[in-house]
Amino acid sequence: MEGPNRGPALVLIPGQGMTWDSFARALPRLVSHFQVYAVDVHGHGGSTWTPGEYDFPTMGEDIAALLADVVGRPAIVSGNSSGGLIALWLAAYKPDLVDRIVMEDAPVFSAEWPRLRDDCYVYQVFEQVSRSLAGPDRDLAAFFAGLKVPVERGQRLWSLPKALMASIGWVASVHEALKPGQPVDIPFFPPAMRLVVRSLTAYDPQFSVAFLDGSACRDFVHAEALRDIGCPAMFMHADWFRVGGDGILVGSVDDDDVGRMREIVPALRYRRMHSGHMIHFYRPDAYVEELLRFADDESCAASPY
Numbered sequence: 001m002e003g004p005n006r007g008p009a010l011v012l013i014p015g016q017g018m019t020w021d022s023f024a025r026a027l028p029r030l031v032s033h034f035q036v037y038a039v040d041v042h043g044h045g046g047s048t049w050t051p052g053e054y055d056f057p058t059m060g061e062d063i064a065a066l067l068a069d070v071v072g073r074p075a076i077v078s079g080n081s082s083g084g085l086i087a088l089w090l091a092a093y094k095p096d097l098v099d100r101i102v103m104e105d106a107p108v109f110s111a112e113w114p115r116l117r118d119d120c121y122v123y124q125v126f127e128q129v130s131r132s133l134a135g136p137d138r139d140l141a142a143f144f145a146g147l148k149v150p151v152e153r154g155q156r157l158w159s160l161p162k163a164l165m166a167s168i169g170w171v172a173s174v175h176e177a178l179k180p181g182q183p184v185d186i187p188f189f190p191p192a193m194r195l196v197v198r199s200l201t202a203y204d205p206q207f208s209v210a211f212l213d214g215s216a217c218r219d220f221v222h223a224e225a226l227r228d229i230g231c232p233a234m235f236m237h238a239d240w241f242r243v244g245g246d247g248i249l250v251g252s253v254d255d256d257d258v259g260r261m262r263e264i265v266p267a268l269r270y271r272r273m274h275s276g277h278m279i280h281f282y283r284p285d286a287y288v289e290e291l292l293r294f295a296d297d298e299s300c301a302a303s304p305y
């Protein structure tokens with residue numbers, strides 16, 4: 001999606017499993033201030049599937065080609081989750097194409113191998129994607145029914161009970177069987193679940209497999225990329241917790257990861273936000289406000305909070 005030219009170029013990169021329209025709630029305000037380019041990463045939405053090429057250097061080169069050939073000027077690149085890692089890669093290795101970056105709850109350090117396998121709840125989600133969706137018979141009902149729901153002191157990753165998730169998966173599977181090849185869009189689903197289901201039906205599960213085997217981050221060391229950043233950078237940090245206090249990480253990064261990032265990049269702007277992982281979806285107004293302040297601030301000094 002390309003918007004009208006009303007200011008600086010802004011490239012929006014969704015996270016794993018999501019499509020460009022996950023930014024729909026933020027777009028009305030963003031297009032008033034920027035020339036917005038919202039993209040689908042390969043393996044998602046309307047983009048082609050390229051199994052075997054879902055690593056950050058390859059994905060970074062893809063977005064770099066878009067920046068050079070379509071955008072045509074240095075852009076603000078804002079990426080959620082894995083999209084934030086693409087933004088980091090671009091800032092480090094394609095600096096002439098990037099004005100500044102926003103890493104929206106990106107799994108900096110936590111997506112690296114073997115930590116992803118050993119320390120992160122999302123690895124179990126990737127395993128469930130592989131079991132239920134990567135074979136010849138995609139089974140959305142089995143995917144949702146098999147998802148575990150970590151809870152810690154009342155906090156949970158999913159707001160829906162397991163029984164309801166199984167029902168949602170069954171309805172989605174019926175829709176997919178009746179209308180093969182069409183995105184599953186169920187209007188009466190809760191908004192977040194409607195978005196997840198619609199996006200998953202246009203998602204290549206091999207993208208998740210690349211994180212299961214560690215190939216996604218090959219030739220991409222996060223600490224080295226952070227040291228090579230020459231442009232202003234911001235990190236938006238959504239909610240997170242550890243199961244059992246010191247157990248596996250449920251969320252993108254923890255406070256130790258943030259401390260490590262800020263040690264490497266002292267001028268990193270940091271914003272802790274009470275939100276789900278897709279801040280632009282759950283808190284679009286707060287996301288836009290922070291992005292506007294960052295775009296207008298020439299000092300970009302590290303935040304005291």
